[in-house]
Amino acid sequence: MNALIQPSLAQKGWSWFSQALTQHSSFSGYLQPLIQMLVPQWTTDAYRAQVVEVRDEMADMYTLVLKPQTGLIDRQWPEFIAGQFIELMVEKDGARTLRCFSISSSPAYYQKTGLIELSIRIQQQGRITPWIRQQLEPGSLVNISQAQGDFILPETMLYRRKAEKLLLIAGGSGITPFRSMLQQQTMQQLAMNKSMGESSPQLDIHLLYYSRDDQQVAFQQELEQLQQDYKSLTISFVDSEKEGFICAEHLQAYCSDYLERTAFICGPSPMIQQARKVLAEFEVASDKINFEFFGAAPIEIENSEQGVVLFQASEKTLVSEKDKTNTLLEQAEEMGIKPVSGCRIGVCHQCICKKKSGVVFNTRTQEYSDTGCEEIQLCISVAQGDVVLDL
């Protein structure tokens, strides 16, 4: 394990050599501004992708069709697994902004066409999602990260004799990773049917899809088509306006064999909390519940008093109110300190900062930190009592 993480002696030497000559840890970092004159948007830490199409799915949702660039200077964008997400980086007013989106199309589709799709819900108060819709057009270049995340179906399932049964629960735009998974299953199935005949095993999937109203359901037609192509897929469309959020009755009514299934949940965080609670009450083992949410989780602080956050390097202190649950990143920005930040949801690790002392609550892992000195991610850390930061 260590051998993988620690750079080899040759790598270290090369990096030293580059540092000595350019003060940058890589020559490409030093040359980047010059390379960009010939190759716009080229960066050392991300891949380039061209916008092929911007397609409106609904009034408040659109799909970006991207073609990751390949060529002499562009490194090959690595393969992804259905259900994973990427960081989309755009430069707005001179500042690089990152947002994470699930890839809503399948790896099989990417292999066939070289395209990936991101389906993006327009956040009404959002700074970036409406802007991207206006700003990007076919031909625009954006930067993307490689795909990440472990919200994926166990990959070997397709070849199991007794296929595992799955329950997918989607809320609103949380459908995007499932669209990728279902598309992948269907395309693989079609390919296998060709080679093995109709008898190839199928995954038994039940999708429980909550939308706010039945007039506008993202990808409804497409999903219905998949249901026809893929025999062991059942989809229940639920209008949460009429029928409410997920509850025990829904599970029993729509998918009575839920206890045999492994659950995958994606949607707004209150929905995820609710779904997890419902499943937990039925004593579904926690390793059979997978979930993904974008947006730092809301938390309830149980017994914290008024806390003081000391930003040591900037010599600033902030007294936060008892009921405030702002992250340390937000608090730092409130104080006029501008730490490096990226995705703001605990993914990209750019806002790593040394905590000198104090306890923070990690809204992503739902864990309390140690009291000592350690590196924390500012964007998902909430101070619990007094905290000293090297910032």
Place this chain on the structure above:
Amino acid sequence: MTTNLASNRPDAETLKAFENDLNKIREDTMAKVGEKDARYIRKIIRIQRSSDILGRLSLVLGFFNPLFWIAGVALLALSKILDNMEIGHNIMHGQYDWMNDPHINSRKFDWDIWGDGASWKRYHNHEHHTYTNIIGKDRDYGYGLLRLSDDISWRPKNRFQFITYTLLSSFFQFGIAYHEVAGERIFAGKPKGNSILPISREELKHSFFAKIKKQVFKEYLFFPLLAALISWPMFFAVLAGNMIAEFIRNWWTSSVIFCGHFTEDAQTFDEAECENETRGEWYYRQILGSSNFDGSRKFHILTGHLSCQIEHHLYPDVPAHHYVDMAKQVQQVCGKYNIPYNTGSFAQQYWTVVKRVAKYSFPTEQEQAAAVS
């Protein structure tokens, strides 16, 4: 003498109004910061990287024609000046952190100079910018070598401080690395009881040597050896070219910085008087302790806009190329409240620096009298 702040400062009410006016200038400017600034700094970086590469190439072409060698020295000096002043200094002040660009970021950036960037940033941004011109607190004040105020008692070595000054400017990058950043703290041994180091002395020591090693390798070994592959005397041609480029850069940065804080009217302060300053009082002291000089736009860029030292001290994290416009407004505000604003031509300001270095080479009359009796 250190300025008696308490008796000279305008009253609290005036200072509050003054503070608000200065804050307003900052807000108005920050509202404008955006895409144009990103384009600007990237353009300057492109110019610097191009002149670095072309300069090194040109030095080697000196093999065919000495004119290439001269052009090479000039380009390399330009590259180093831009890298240190408009790019490195300003990026490490966090002026471009909002861009969220991993290569244009105060946390990561290092510059083409002996002093390690990260160590410099920790001390400079904190000590020099907080305790500007406070005798005993601001390490930049005279760099521990020069007596530039009668608050420091005269010692016989000061008699030769004009020579010291010439040497300091010639080897300024070592001066920075040794005195301001790290060296002295490592070697002199006596850790101050009241100073809390943000990093350990071991880390400092490591960064100090690691950075110098890299710089020596690059300028005095690698590039000269590369040229020696063509013909061995080219080793010395390139070595000399690199050293001269550094020498030009050293004198330039030293002169610009001296004009920022050690002109005739730049004042000094006593530590006790600066405790519990309000923002307005802090602004006031920053203005009294700094001085500006005029020039063309290109000239300002070459100084890294430290030609607007006053504005740099008031707004260290505002992208520096806004300083020229801000200076007009700050000067107006100072006029409004009758606060002295020290500016002039580069030649004028530099002349007063030279006079100051010369003047304090000699003991004051009291000291002379005391010595006689």
